[in-house]
Amino acid sequence: MTIPVSRRKFLGTAATLAALSPGRTLVPAVAAAFDWRRYAGARLRVVTLKFPLSEIQQARLADFEQLTGIKVQWEMLPEDLWRQKVKVEHLAGTTDMDVYLSYYAQEGRQFFTSGWYTDMRTLMGNAEMTNAEFGWDDFLPNLREAATIDGQVPIIPDRASALPILYYRRDLFQQFRLERPRTWQDVRSAAKVIYEGTNKQVFGIVLRGKGAAATSMFAPVLYDFGGRWFDRQSGDVAFNTPEALAAFEWWGSTLREYGPPGSVNNHWAEVTSIFSQGRAAMLFDDITFITIFADPAKSTVVNKVGYAVAPQGPRSADWRSLPAYTPGVNGLAISGLTKQKAPAWYLVQYLSDRKTSKQYMLKGGLAPRQSAWADADVIKTLDPEFLEAGRASAQINYPGTAPLSITNVSKARDYIGQVIVTAIQGGDVKTALNTAYAQCAELLKEERAKKS
Amino acid sequence: MSTRQALPHPAPVAARVVAFVDRHLSVLFPLPALVLVGSLMVYPLVYTVLLSTRRYDLTLRSYDIVGLAHYLTVFTSDRFWNALGRTASFTGLSVTGSIVLGMAMALILNRDFRGARWARTAFLLPMVATPVATSLVWMMMFNPTLGVLNYFLQLAGLPPSLWVADSRLVIPTIVLVDIWHFAPFAMLILLAGLRSLPLEPFESAMIDGASRFQIFTRITLPLLRPVLVVVLMFRTIDALKVFDLIWVMTAGGPGFDSETLYVYAYNQAFKYLDLGYGSAVIVVFTAIVAGASIAWIRLRARSWA
Numbered sequence: 195m196t197i198p199v200s201r202r203k204f205l206g207t208a209a210t211l212a213a214l215s216p217g218r219t220l221v222p223a224v225a226a227a228f229d230w231r232r233y234a235g236a237r238l239r240v241v242t243l244k245f246p247l248s249e250i251q252q253a254r255l256a257d258f259e260q261l262t263g264i265k266v267q268w269e270m271l272p273e274d275l276w277r278q279k280v281k282v283e284h285l286a287g288t289t290d291m292d293v294y295l296s297y298y299a300q301e302g303r304q305f306f307t308s309g310w311y312t313d314m315r316t317l318m319g320n321a322e323m324t325n326a327e328f329g330w331d332d333f334l335p336n337l338r339e340a341a342t343i344d345g346q347v348p349i350i351p352d353r354a355s356a357l358p359i360l361y362y363r364r365d366l367f368q369q370f371r372l373e374r375p376r377t378w379q380d381v382r383s384a385a386k387v388i389y390e391g392t393n394k395q396v397f398g399i400v401l402r403g404k405g406a407a408a409t410s411m412f413a414p415v416l417y418d419f420g421g422r423w424f425d426r427q428s429g430d431v432a433f434n435t436p437e438a439l440a441a442f443e444w445w446g447s448t449l450r451e452y453g454p455p456g457s458v459n460n461h462w463a464e465v466t467s468i469f470s471q472g473r474a475a476m477l478f479d480d481i482t483f484i485t486i487f488a489d490p491a492k493s494t495v496v497n498k499v500g501y502a503v504a505p506q507g508p509r510s511a512d513w514r515s516l517p518a519y520t521p522g523v524n525g526l527a528i529s530g531l532t533k534q535k536a537p538a539w540y541l542v543q544y545l546s547d548r549k550t551s552k553q554y555m556l557k558g559g560l561a562p563r564q565s566a567w568a569d570a571d572v573i574k575t576l577d578p579e580f581l582e583a584g585r586a587s588a589q590i591n592y593p594g595t596a597p598l599s600i601t602n603v604s605k606a607r608d609y610i611g612q613v614i615v616t617a618i619q620g621g622d623v624k625t626a627l628n629t630a631y632a633q634c635a636e637l638l639k640e641e642r643a644k645k646s
Numbered sequence: 647m648s649t650r651q652a653l654p655h656p657a658p659v660a661a662r663v664v665a666f667v668d669r670h671l672s673v674l675f676p677l678p679a680l681v682l683v684g685s686l687m688v689y690p691l692v693y694t695v696l697l698s699t700r701r702y703d704l705t706l707r708s709y710d711i712v713g714l715a716h717y718l719t720v721f722t723s724d725r726f727w728n729a730l731g732r733t734a735s736f737t738g739l740s741v742t743g744s745i746v747l748g749m750a751m752a753l754i755l756n757r758d759f760r761g762a763r764w765a766r767t768a769f770l771l772p773m774v775a776t777p778v779a780t781s782l783v784w785m786m787m788f789n790p791t792l793g794v795l796n797y798f799l800q801l802a803g804l805p806p807s808l809w810v811a812d813s814r815l816v817i818p819t820i821v822l823v824d825i826w827h828f829a830p831f832a833m834l835i836l837l838a839g840l841r842s843l844p845l846e847p848f849e850s851a852m853i854d855g856a857s858r859f860q861i862f863t864r865i866t867l868p869l870l871r872p873v874l875v876v877v878l879m880f881r882t883i884d885a886l887k888v889f890d891l892i893w894v895m896t897a898g899g900p901g902f903d904s905e906t907l908y909v910y911a912y913n914q915a916f917k918y919l920d921l922g923y924g925s926a927v928i929v930v931f932t933a934i935v936a937g938a939s940i941a942w943i944r945l946r947a948r949s950w951a
Contacts, residue, residue: 274897282916304919405899456790456811458900473791605918608902615901619813644703 228325233537234263240541241280242295242526244270246485247352250553251545258544264537273407273461277301284310289531292538296349296527298340299594300603305527311348312528317539318347328543332563334588341523350546352525353482354560357587358411361469361477361487364500366396374500378418378444378507381476385452388475398452400465400474401445403618405611406604407461408445410595411479412614416441417514417593418507429599431638433610434631437509439624446617458615470495478504481584484558501579503586514590522592525562560584600638609633691932694925702922716926725902726927729910733934736817736824736906737885743825744881745874748832753862755833756840766837773830781894784823785810788895810896813903820891820904827891828884832877839873840866872946879942886935907931 242248248270255266271279280294281301296305305311317323318330330338337351360375367374367384370391375381385398402408416422421438424431449457454468462479466486469477470493477483484501487493506514526545528538551561555572558580566572573581596606609630616626667674698717701710720726755766772780787793788809796806809819847869851861867874889908892898898905898913905913911931915924 278916281919285916285919285921404897405901454791455806456808459811459896468791471792602918602920608913608917612901615899619900644701 229322230262230325230540233534233540236263236534236537237265237267238292238534238538238541239267239269239290240293240526241269241271241276241283241291243273243276245273246482246557247554247559248295250550250557254545254550258541261544262537262540264540266541272463284308284529284531287531289529289533291529292532292534293526293528293541295352295525297524298343298349299522299524299598302343302348302523303601303603306343306348309530311346311530312532312535312538313346313348314350314528314539314542315342315345315347317535323536323539324543325547328547329563332548332565334562334564337523337562341525349523349525349527350542351523351562352546352550353554353562354584354588357481357560357584357590357592358414358478358504359481359583359587360502360505361479361483362500362502363396363472363475363495363498365498366392366475367500374502375476375505376502378415378505381478381505382444382448382452385448385476389452396472397454397468397474399448399476399478400453400460400468401449401457401478402460402462402465403449403453403457403614404459404461404464405615406607407611408614409607409610412441412445413593413595414504414590415445415507417512418504418510419444420507420509420512422513423593424597424599429597429638431597431600431631431634433597433634434628439627441507442613442617442623442627445614446620446623449618450620457618472498481587482559484580488558501577501583503583504590513593516591522594560588597634597638600634601641602637605637606634609637694932695929697922698925698929700922702925703920712922716923717930719923720926720930725905725910726907728902729905729907732817732904733886733906733908736821736888737882739818739821740824740828740885740888741878741881743821744829744832745836745877747825747829748834748877749836751829751833752836752840755837769833770830772827773834775827777827777890778894780827781823781891785895788819810904811900813900816896816900816904820888820895823891823895824885824888828881832881835873835877835880836870839870843869875942875946879939879946882938882942883935886938907934 242251252268252270255268259265269279270276276295277300280291280296283291284305296302296311318328333341333351334354337354341347341349341351360381362374362384366372366388370384370387372384372387373380375384381399387398388396389398402411413423416433416438419437419441421435421441422432424433454460454474460468462483465474465477465479466483468474470487472494484499487495487499490496526542528535528542532538546562548563548565551563551566552569552572555561555566555569556575558576561567596603596610600606613623613626613630617623699711699713701712703709751769755762755769787795790796790806790808790811793809795809799806808815810816812819843866847865848861851865856864887908888906889912892904892906892909893912896904898909907927908931911924911927913924914920914927918924
């Protein structure tokens with residue numbers, strides 16, 4: 195057994211420290227007294243998404259199991275399946291899904307009102323339940339604020355935010371003497387130059403196009419062009435403007451003219467694989483995917499990728515510095531239905547610790563903890579351009595995937611997704627936009643009527 | 647009954663139990679089966695019907711009784727009618743395609759040639775493969791940029807196709823996979839049917855100098871009719887209920903262009919969490935499948951009459 199030894203060693207160190215600094219309280223000793231093995235023998239089931247961060251977490255499970263004696267069944271699913279499963283299992287009243295990954299901006303409100311979350315704020319406040327090293331204060335202040343909903347903490351943030359950045363191929367940009375794009379117009383021109391310059395062998399850009407799945411990455415473009423999902427004051431749906439139309443048309447025509455064929459079926463898995471296979475010069479998508487592009491086993495573009503904060507449009511100044519519309523926090527949650535809240539919290543705090551944050555950052559993710567951002571290894575290892583793009587992105591409060599005054603976000607996203615599909619296919623975008631607008635407005639009206 | 651003889655001196659209570667069992671054999675013996683069918687089939691169906699009369703919306707947490715309002719919405723929704731149309735064309739194409747192909751394969755395998763057994767096993771392989779796994783493989787082949795099918799098209803001098811990414815081609819493309827998957831099933835039953843046909847009519851036809859085509863249309867097909875109706879019935883029900891292929895390949899996309907009735911119902915119930923409305927769609931859908939089955943069963947009864 196290695197654990198008692200390491201614990202004894204730790205206790206010894208703590209005692210020495212305490213002896214050396216008489217002015218300090220015995221905090222390290224209290225921390226050491228935290229009983230990790232209190233729930234030994236428990237079995238937990240976790241449903242999460244297959245993506246880089248959960249792979250880091252999965253790699254740490256063996257240590258967790260050894261430390262605590264808690265067994266973990268870890269299910270990593272593709273995005274659509276994960277989302278369905280978490281929803282359907284809660285609907286069915288399943289009690290054996292203890293921990294799951296949750297994206298608050300998408301279904302959080304529904305989950306929150308349905309009682310499918312467990313408040314972790316009370317657990318955090320309990321010294322017997324929480325390792326003193328956990329340190330909620332270490333999380334970025336805006337994340338802590340976003341994660342606190344009606345005084346509760348339903349999700350422990352696992353990343354700074356779901357941020358899109360622009361990935362571009364440095365080698366190709368150099369070859370065609372192009373500058374790093376600063377505006378959406380730059381992106382389009384660069385896409386044209388490279389697509390035509392390589393005789394259509396390399397796509398100018400690749401973006402999501404699979405209807406609803408594209409709305410999250412499209413949102414910043416919409417706002418940059420001067421469109422908006424909804425009116426901040428009244429909550430009314432408001433994306434039926436000429437500015438919004440221009441944004442949809444930009445997305446659709448850029449993809450149609452300089453992107454891969456069949457974009458309407460592309461989710462993030464498809465766009466990242468096209469980009470990592472060296473078939474596209476640019477990709478505007480979540481910052482997390484740097485881990486894929488930096489991995490020689492999965493990518494042929496290692497060391498060829500440059501990073502830029504989301505390019506700007508004519509009206510970017512109008513919204514980029516505004517406060518967040520809604521909590522956009524992503525991370526692990528404990529099901530409100532599980533009977534094993536305590537061991538589940540052990541797992542969540544373990545997987546949300548400084549070590550995970552640092553590893554995630556080293557792999558190119560944007561960690562939720564301040565300690566990871568300031569870490570010397572991180573600063574030494576990461577590409578300065580990436581850190582710069584990440585820092586700049588972390589200060590933007592992205593507008594969300596759909597009009598957030600609507601509760602049934604999935605439905606709204608499906609409606610809006612139709613406009614994106616039509617735009618890519620080169621159909622009548624204006625009619626599609628008006629239809630989606632009318633559908634979303636009607637949906638909002640129905641919801642308001644039912645609520646009142 | 648022999649039960650009584652097996653228990654020569656029954657205790658009074660036991661005797662009464664035995665007597666009771668004896669008297670109600672016809673009810674008691676099928677009871678376990680009835681309970682099973684009732685709990686697994688009738689109960690969910692009744693529950694779904696009940697659910698369809700309520701506003702069971704988990705997003706808004708409202709559970710009022712709305713009567714038939716959902717059905718009214720179903721029948722006035724464009725998305726429903728579009729989905730119904732797609733279900734119909736999918737079913738028509740898939741059933742026809744798989745039976746024609748299955749028949750062709752059965753006719754080939756009905757002859758004894760060297761390697762016939764191997765060929766039979768090989769033809770059956772698509773049927774035993776997991777639909778979800780094979781759908782993913784097909785998706786890779788359909789990929790417009792990296793897929794192998796466009797490569798073949800180009801080799802043949804044809805322009806590349808968007809396959810499932812094309813709004814007009816998406817249903818025929820999924821039908822293609824469905825046919826690939828289910829033609830062996832049709833073949834299996836048709837082959838069994840062919841093997842069971844009497845030899846005499848064929849012999850006399852040959853003596854009379856009938857051509858192969860005449861033998862097929864005038865003798866094989868009419869004799870095979872009862873079997874064909876069975877295949878038609880199974881294939882129709884399967885095709886109407888298709889879900890896994892579509893869900894894995896396109897999830898109903900691009901946009902809603904491959905959203906069949908089943909996918910539509912699933913989206914309503916589990917994506918939008920509107921269980922009441924989703925149930926109403928399912929009830930309508932069940933009625934359609936049941937209607938189709940009854941029609942085929944009638945046809946089958948007639949073909950045997």
